[in-house]
Amino acid sequence: MGKQTIPQIEQWGTHEVALHGPSEGNPFLDVRLSATFSHGHRQVTVDGFYDGDGEYRVRFMPDAQGEWRFVTQSNAGGLDGASGEFVCTEPSENNHGPVQVTNTYHFAYADGTPHRPFGTTCYAWAHQGDALEQQTLETLRSAPFNKMRMCVFPKDYEFNRNEPVYYPFERTEDGDWDFTRFSPGFFRHFEGRVGELRDLGIEADVILFHPYDRWGFADMGPEADDRYVRYVVARLSANRNVWWSLANEYDLMQSKRMADWDRFFRIIQQCDPYQHLRSIHNWRAFYDHSKPWVTHQSIQRKDLEQTGRWRELHRKPVVVDECGYEGNIDRGWGNLPAWELVRRCWEGAARGGYVGHGETYVNPDNVLWWSKGGVLRGESPVRIAFLREVLEDAPAEGLDDMSEHDMACAGKAGEYYLMYFGFRQPAFRQLQLPSEVEGRGESMDTGEMTITLVEGTCSGECEVQLPGKPYIALRVSRAG
């Protein structure tokens, strides 16, 4: 074939190899398939998967430009030894590659662009049918969020009793779930949603397990669990925007022990050739984030004042994915006023962490954003957008925690300080800055979203006048 017919794949895009193979027996159990992709002297082997109807696929995300070749391996004769090539081209404008940890506590895309997670949660949005799912995507288009927490499995919980459109497994003739047969339609749909998030610049924080289940997916047994994890990794990991969240509220899942979680982490470590970010989200007890396979801390806690302590404890990024939701339902975790959620977001950010959003306002259809998506009704997103703008103007390498006992402060010594006073209302603040800093001070009303230049130069020991109102941040940055 002529050189001009070689496929062109952008860097961190997905090259898919489709092959036809056996459909008899149970290919999910019987057929092993992988492919080795080569770029110069470098080789990367990735798992393929069965997609039903005798179709097999291997997906690959190239991380380097130039010519790549591949050859497949399989125990099924027709699938073994297939080969091909493609050319990896420059990434398109909004493609910065997958997100990785940088500078211990922070994140950056593979091309070096800083990533500051501003997550939201719609646990079951991909199980709501096309109309609502499209509405969710439309909402996200103008929302300030760049990460979405979403469950693979459907959800059974208050406000969440509807059946999903798709199920992840086929049924046996008796009507039971057959955990040995994945339902390709389910996963095609799910990975389509992940791709649509990618196209919106949104990371998909894919939650593999969760306790809110009436179908049995929370308790399939270790063999089925492991097969499921491998299958999801094989299908999804070539999406550059995937993060792996092993569970939501793992410590509520009675059917799994700590050794199970450890094993899932190790399987993903082995099978995901791109080493996408890996975390696990607690209900009460933290998983030991020091374990080497955890890339960042995914935390449920409301006391964001502890952010600095959590950073130091494990020396990994702190992402407080759930600190309570703006809303008005009958639950302490779901009836915060906007200003309290925004306070928590700032409190975490001004201590060098990253805090996520969620929303639970009752409405006539009881479509609550936190699990079904739909539209946003609250007052916090616009203020989170303001915080995001502030952080995007901050030093690219991420902020250190420089908090004092009665004030949150994140910054880079001598260069940049982002102080936050929460609900406190100081009329002034004495600062102790390096004397060589001739700083420009800006008082920011995080509720009103206004920025006011502070009089005078902030340098050495100085006293800054503040508005004596709650929810004020003070930014001091080196002038000029």
Next chain:
Amino acid sequence: MGKQTIPQIEQWGTHEVALHGPSEGNPFLDVRLSATFSHGHRQVTVDGFYDGDGEYRVRFMPDAQGEWRFVTQSNAGGLDGASGEFVCTEPSENNHGPVQVTNTYHFAYADGTPHRPFGTTCYAWAHQGDALEQQTLETLRSAPFNKMRMCVFPKDYEFNRNEPVYYPFERTEDGDWDFTRFSPGFFRHFEGRVGELRDLGIEADVILFHPYDRWGFADMGPEADDRYVRYVVARLSANRNVWWSLANEYDLMQSKRMADWDRFFRIIQQCDPYQHLRSIHNWRAFYDHSKPWVTHQSIQRKDLEQTGRWRELHRKPVVVDECGYEGNIDRGWGNLPAWELVRRCWEGAARGGYVGHGETYVNPDNVLWWSKGGVLRGESPVRIAFLREVLEDAPAEGLDDMSEHDMACAGKAGEYYLMYFGFRQPAFRQLQLPSEVEGRGESMDTGEMTITLVEGTCSGECEVQLPGKPYIALRVSRAG
């Protein structure tokens, strides 16, 4: 003498026996004086004290009506064996006697009237000179507070650098303090202020030691400390409104060890014949409130959600005397907006505790209520008055902690429930009340200070509609 000349002293008033005795040497060290008061077969011995210029006094607070006789004991011949009598009459209208612990977690005056402490703090108000002290008393006349935390010793701290009018000790010829010679004028002034509080119906929570000192009163040595404690007890304990607070922030006083605090408690236990309330206030580390001489827990903490835990831990009343102050100074403990202090007061109250007020607004003269008194500038006192009215309508025996994990609730099972949602904004709440309760529900906006009857009867498992705003309390009381 005719019967008509026998002094008449109201119950829980003060009978003072004045005697003339030696003034040579150092009577504070050399002369011991006490008196035994008899009522029927009952005898109470109380210490007297030297008041300077050869004057000695023994003060006594009778707790039973009828005839009392006394006889003095002394190592000074002229003071020994003096005797007399008085008649103890009915207490006047607003005299309910001293406050004691009742029902494990609560307080009542000696006549059985409930006392629900609504304290405030003006640490050094009695050291500010007559004009400001009179202004403080005038402010208190219309304020909602019925307890005042006040230091015996003057205070040296930011916003508190002025010299006091009176000093507690005389000076030696070298100008050093003579810790063996109390200054009667100082104590006459101080006890006058205690008496004026009593006449306003305000308990005086007398703080014996504190760390904010430039004169040496925080580090006099154990002998002088003990003598000082005995002297204060002898002078003040016949005031029915006295509470003993051994220290403010005892754990910041480097010069004293735990054994010193234990010893002071035991001295007061021995010397105070009325067993006025005894506590000690922490900075960070709690004193062990389980020790038998502690009558109630005097706590500095901002996490009022722990109130129930502290109650159970020591099974004594919880008085959070410092949870932060309304104000706008440059300190995290002194720049809360009113609504956050009010939230803390409600949070503690709705868990069966008692939370105190303080205020630190900068002003041209920097007379801050929290230590100097003066006028109140904040928005919290009127809302604390609202809370006080609510609690005064609650069952007299005090409230049990019936909090749930996402809602504070204090009440009496089957009779009365005071629920509080803090900054949360539920639009509804499902209640599980005993089915025999046919309750009247009232939604209370603790910021706006309004009470709105809830539709329908609150009984059994029921759902109550709420305004979906922050700072709402829900009171359910048995109808009829």
